[in-house]
Amino acid sequence: MEKHFLIKGGIKMAEISAINNFKKYNSGSGRSSINNVVREAFRELEKFKNNVNQELTQFNKILDKNLSVLEQQYYDTEVDSRSRDVVSVVSQVQTGNFEARNGVDLTYILSLEKWEQYYKENLEFLNKKFGKNARCVYAVIHFDESTPHLQSMWTFSEENNQK
Secondary structure, three states: OEEEEEEOOOEEEEEEEEEEEEEEEOOOOOHHHHHHHHHHHOOOOOOOOOOOOOOOHHHOEEEEEOOHHHHHHHHHOOOOOOOOOEEEEEEEEEOOOHHHHHOOOHHHOOOHHHHHHHHHHHHHHHHHHHOOOEEEEEEEEEOOOOOOEEEEEEEEOOOOOOO
16 A cells, blocks of 8 residues: 655655554454554554654554453454454554655654654545454554654454355
8 A cells, every 4th residue: 555645845756655554463362462462553652663752652643442352352243264364554654765865754744743744644545445344452653663664553344244
């Protein structure tokens, strides 16, 4: 999924695009991994594998938090052992060589409000693309790593209409 955009102020950046990285889990066998991803998203772990600047964690923005969706997936959904019914998504802006060529850190081109607006639109885009069987567990903008990004998690299930 790629979406090119234009930053207001006339800077056209064709080499900058939004990239969504997906990781899929099984809600039956992958609960421990899923729970660790959730704890990482909300900065509830003691150690992080990423370069988290805890001085900036206060600026992280929760756009959606509905952990009961995940609990429902765990306990109320029948899942085949081969199924991947929980997906985590990291949406970030890929800068290509823009920063090196222009000597500008993209993080500071947009205000916190503009980053939030951009990632709210990205969240709406994901919601539409995933469709009616997807439910958002959480969506958090991380400002405390090298580049602002949106981390979200989704569950997928269909109503069983068999009698």
